Amino acid sequence: MAANYAVERKIAELAVRRASILTNKTFHSLVKGTVSKEDKSPVTIGDFGAQSAVIGAVLHAFPGDAVVGEEDADVLRQDENTRTLVWDLVKGAVEESAALNGEIGTIQTAEEMMDLIDRGNSEGGPKGRIWALDPIDGTKGFLRGGQYAVCLALMVDGEVVVGAMGCPNLPVDPANPDGERGVLFSTAKGAGAIQKPLNSSLDVEGTPIAMNKVTDLSQASFCESVEAGHSSHGQQAAIAKALGITKDSVRMDSQAKYGSIARGDGDIYLRLPTSKSYQEKIWDHAAGKLLVEEAGGVVTDSVGKTLDFSIGRTLRDNKGVVAAEKDVHQQVLDAVMAELSKASL
Numbered sequence: 001m002a003a004n005y006a007v008e009r010k011i012a013e014l015a016v017r018r019a020s021i022l023t024n025k026t027f028h029s030l031v032k033g034t035v036s037k038e039d040k041s042p043v044t045i046g047d048f049g050a051q052s053a054v055i056g057a058v059l060h061a062f063p064g065d066a067v068v069g070e071e072d073a074d075v076l077r078q079d080e081n082t083r084t085l086v087w088d089l090v091k092g093a094v095e096e097s098a099a100l101n102g103e104i105g106t107i108q109t110a111e112e113m114m115d116l117i118d119r120g121n122s123e124g125g126p127k128g129r130i131w132a133l134d135p136i137d138g139t140k141g142f143l144r145g146g147q148y149a150v151c152l153a154l155m156v157d158g159e160v161v162v163g164a165m166g167c168p169n170l171p172v173d174p175a176n177p178d179g180e181r182g183v184l185f186s187t188a189k190g191a192g193a194i195q196k197p198l199n200s201s202l203d204v205e206g207t208p209i210a211m212n213k214v215t216d217l218s219q220a221s222f223c224e225s226v227e228a229g230h231s232s233h234g235q236q237a238a239i240a241k242a243l244g245i246t247k248d249s250v251r252m253d254s255q256a257k258y259g260s261i262a263r264g265d266g267d268i269y270l271r272l273p274t275s276k277s278y279q280e281k282i283w284d285h286a287a288g289k290l291l292v293e294e295a296g297g298v299v300t301d302s303v304g305k306t307l308d309f310s311i312g313r314t315l316r317d318n319k320g321v322v323a324a325e326k327d328v329h330q331q332v333l334d335a336v337m338a339e340l341s342k343a344s345l
């Protein structure tokens with residue numbers, strides 16, 4: 001029988017939730033407060049803190065696993081002020097989440113916190129159990145008070161089998177954008193995808209989510225990055241036109257885009273390379289791609305190749321992302337390839 005990874009999925013949910021408590025606190029105490037938005041420190045502090053909160057939980061449950069994490073602790077080891085700021089936040093979030101989250105391991109000292117951050121140093125690869133972690137995805141969104149996500153996935157022998165994503169600023173009900181915010185998405189291969197409020201109690205199962213069935217592509221809507229440097233807005237607009245789509249695309253930071261289309265709030269996510277040399281990182285896509293697949297979608301790169309998570313910390317053989325409901329993915333991909341063939345990239 002295929003493994004169902006139920007325990008890993010539960011731990012991933014709890015880990016991401018603990019880190020989301022921390023990032024939320026970081027935003028309210030630092031970003032909104034005294035630190036200027038041009039200053040990188042609040043997001044750095046949130047990144048470090050979230051990485052230790054997640055890796056601490058993952059390794060408490062699965063001490064033999066490896067982790068590919070976006071950050072490392074070099075700066076913290078050199079800069080005592082930043083270290084103290086991060087440690088205060090981590091201590092607080094670990095205590096606060098203990099009651100909500102059950103036993104997912106404590107972090108006792110600043111030293112231990114830094115060691116946990118540095119356990120994210122795996123090179124990835126095709127063998128064994130490796131977690132991919134983006135402690136704050138959408139750092140620019142985080143700083144603007146917009147969308148960001150704490151993203152965690154488990155890969156086994158190079159294949160993504162579990163994904164969890166905390167989106168503290170995403171409305172629980174997309175039809176009620178001014179209502180409660182904070183969504184936890186989770187998925188495991190073959191088991192579907194769910195969402196639940198980030199602050200749900202432990203026994204809440206969550207609501208299954210599914211992509212929209214698109215019967216008329218001209219009525220579809222796109223999600224794309226806010227950052228024109230991360231995905232070509234001009235090419236996206238040309239592709240929309242070629243498909244007869246007239247709705248404005250929804251611009252959003254982070255893997256919240258994958259979560260949004262997975263729950264039917266938008267239909268297509270395009271990420272169109274803006275440079276030949278940029279290599280997409282596995283932690284920017286692992287959790288989101290499984291969420292979309294388990295909600296009825298297909299995810300490829302911009303030439304139709306599956307995303308290959310087995311070759312290291314990056315997706316170096318892939319270019320961009322095309323995510324859409326399975327029955328229309330090929331049609332979208334054809335339009336993408338036709339448009340990109342016009343460019344000299």
Ligand SMILES: Nc1ncnc2c1ncn2[C@@H]1O[C@H](COP(=O)(O)O)[C@@H](OP(=O)(O)O)[C@H]1O
Pocket residue numbers: 070134136137138139140225226227229230231252253254255274275278281284
């Ligand atoms: N030139 C580039 N092209 C594509 N993605 C890029 C990029 N430069 C940075 N990124 C990635 O884009 C991610 C944000 O995605 P999005 O644009 O969808 O919000 C960033 O994650 P972090 O914010 O975790 O650093 C970063 O890894």
Ligand SMILES: [Mg+2]
Pocket residue numbers: 134136137138283284
């Ligand atoms: Mg990222």
Ligand SMILES: [Mg+2]
Pocket residue numbers: 070134135136137138139
């Ligand atoms: Mg990040």
Ligand SMILES: [Mg+2]
Pocket residue numbers: 070139
């Ligand atoms: Mg980054």
